[in-house]
Amino acid sequence: MTHSKTKMTAEAVVKVLARRRTNQVVVSTMTIMAPWGKEATTERDLRCVGFMGGASTIGLGVALAKPEVPVWILDGDGSLAMQLGSLLTIANAQPANFIHIVFNNGVYDTSGAQPTLARDAMSFADMAKSAGYSDTYTFNDIETLDSAFDELMEAEGPILVELMTSPIGKGYVAPTHPETEPTPALALNWPKVRQALL
Amino acid sequence: MSDIASGIPAETLFNAIRQNNFTDVVAVPDTHVRTLITLLTETEDIRFIQTATEDEAVTLAAGLIIGGRKPLIQIQHAGLYACVNHLRGIGIDGQFPLVFMIGLLGRDPSKTPRDNFGSMVKYAEPLLEALEIPWYLLDTATDMPLFDEACQKAEAQNSPVAILIGEATV
Secondary structure (H helix, E strand, O other): OOOOOOOOEEHHHHHHHHHOOOOOEEEEEEHHHHHHHHHHOOOOEEEEEOOOOOOHHHHHHHHHHHOOOEEEEEEEHHHHOOOHHHHHHHHHOOOOOOOEEEEEEEHHHHOOOOOOOOOOOOOHHHHHHHOOEEEEEEEOOOOHHHHHHHHHHHHOOOOEEEEEOOOOOOOOOOOOOOOOOOOOHHHHHHHHHHHOOO | OOOOOOOOOOOHHHHHHHOOOEEEEOOOHHHHHHHHHHHHHHHOOOOOEEEOHHHHHHHHHHHHHOOOOEEEEEEHHHHHHHHHHHHHHHHHHHOOEEEEEEOOOOOOOOOOOHOOOHHHHHHHHHHHHHOOEEEEEEEHHHHHHHHHHHHHHHHHHEEEEEEEEEOOOO
């Protein structure tokens, strides 16, 4: 699967997902956080920055704690590459309520679009299938994704959906430096999600 | 020199885990506490979840907490070094009450951990102090009240704590 065939934008994918958003806990990370935040965030959203690759196993913990709640992970190719072992951990746990969506745009978008390693040679879907995910899917165009996603949501997890997308192209935005120490975003965020799940 | 640390029975630690109401143990296998791992994998009332890396143990435990469970993280000192950024980003910045149980594999039981020659043993306590994470050393079974104290500290402060297992469990 090469990136020269890419037809989808991340923004278009987010709209497809947002139309199906109901009670899912959604764990997003890095580049995809901004477009997702504009479309479909609820009190069941967790946003992960500062520990690349950790979004999927945070979601795994939620999925194991709340097997009746569907969990979506909005992951990136660079992030997943940093924690490939998580594919084994997730496959071993076999959470039926778990959809791992990987936006594979072939670059480290926030740091200047440097290429990800082996981007035209490997497939995250193949890796996940080999690790023991229940099923995996790869999509190149938005129409096929849109028509398949309802059925895919009914599949027994864990499943991995690899989306060949184009880079968003928005780089790193330096944080402001306030006079007093702010509470980190995750510390504010997770108690609200926990409360929503009670 | 006589030993200052001796192996704590696995049953003693298992009972402490149960009495502190842990629902899950998230672990990377550790030679140091293998007798405890055997007990944990044989019980059904505490779920044993194995991860490929210590980074994943940290994030998975955080997810369990969000979902209303109470996990214990069981790793080795080398795993502590491996997961420092996740420990910082999740445990410290995220303000999760993460309780780590860390085996000091290879520790010379006649010396305090920081007086050991081996870097894996001697840097564990200083690293935790650098991260401002409270640590509790269990050298013998008489130190077990520290286990309860550590768990209470994590809950009270919404922050990580570390329970160091000074000698291999028996």
